Amino acid sequence: DAKTTQPPSMDCxxxxxxxxxxxxxxxxxxxxxxxxxxxxxxxxxxxIHGLKNNETNxxxxxxxxxxxxxxxxxxxxxxLRDTAVYYCIAEMDSSYKLIFGSGxxxxxxx
Amino acid sequence: xxxxxxxxxxxxxxxxxxxxxxxxxxGTSNPNLYWYRQAAGRGxxxxxxxxxxxxxxxxxxxxxxxxxxxxxxxxLSSKKLLLSDSGFYLCAWTSDRNYYGYTFGSGxxxxxx
Numbered sequence: 001d002a003k004t005t006q007p008p009s010m011d012c013x014x015x016x017x018x019x020x021x022x023x024x025x026x027x028x029x030x031x032x033x034x035x036x037x038x039x040x041x042x043x044x045x046x047x048i049h050g051l052k053n054n055e056t057n058x059x060x061x062x063x064x065x066x067x068x069x070x071x072x073x074x075x076x077x078x079x080l081r082d083t084a085v086y087y088c089i090a091e092m093d094s095s096y097k098l099i100f101g102s103g104x105x106x107x108x109x110x
Numbered sequence: 111x112x113x114x115x116x117x118x119x120x121x122x123x124x125x126x127x128x129x130x131x132x133x134x135x136x137g138t139s140n141p142n143l144y145w146y147r148q149a150a151g152r153g154x155x156x157x158x159x160x161x162x163x164x165x166x167x168x169x170x171x172x173x174x175x176x177x178x179x180x181x182x183x184x185x186l187s188s189k190k191l192l193l194s195d196s197g198f199y200l201c202a203w204t205s206d207r208n209y210y211g212y213t214f215g216s217g218x219x220x221x222x223x
Contacts, residue, residue: 034211036211041198041217043200043214044202044212046210046211046212046213096142096159096167097156097159097169098156099156100154102153
């Protein structure tokens with residue numbers, strides 16, 4: 001599975017959009033990009049995933065660049081409850097394993 | 111609906127004692143099952159995964175073992191706990207990750223004293 005690179009920490013103001021970047025320059029054509037988050041002392045929570053196209057669900061939007069070498073998770077209106085560690089993971093379609101990196105610690109400020 | 115049960119929520123065990131953590135999944139069949147560990151202040155480390163009954167793959171050689179005696183049951187064990195086994199243990203499952211991703215349990219916080 002391709003290595004992903006994320007900034008160690010970010011912050012944003014409550015009510016504003018949070019844009020979390022992820023670099024996956026060595027991603028292959030059959031690797032999906034997954035985003036999870038972990039709120040303190042809880043298990044990780046699935047947010048969204050995509051292969052080539054941009055995706056949106058009730059939690060967030062995922063923007064994947066045309067060359068697929070990077071992506072951005074967008075939380076459109078961040079709340080204090082969105083404070084968490086966000087993980088970007090590239091996983092091959094044929095893989096059975098989800099390998100976590102160090103993630104981005106997002107702090108949403110009041 | 112699909113749910114994952116993991117227990118106990120917290121556990122304090124002395125060094126050298128055995129360990130058994132259980133995870134069960136409801137509402138699906140033939141799931142892939144996973145055990146992760148998170149040491150204090152550290153990231154999530156994949157320990158074991160299973161794609162079927164009796165099929166266990168180990169990611170990190172260590173003091174732990176895993177078993178899958180039934181389709182939706184995954185057990186993490188140790189014969190003798192070490193201080194370094196302390197951490198937050200998470201069970202996870204997936205059946206069609208391209209639609210639903212992976213679902214994690216609420217975890218067991220193990221303290222070895």
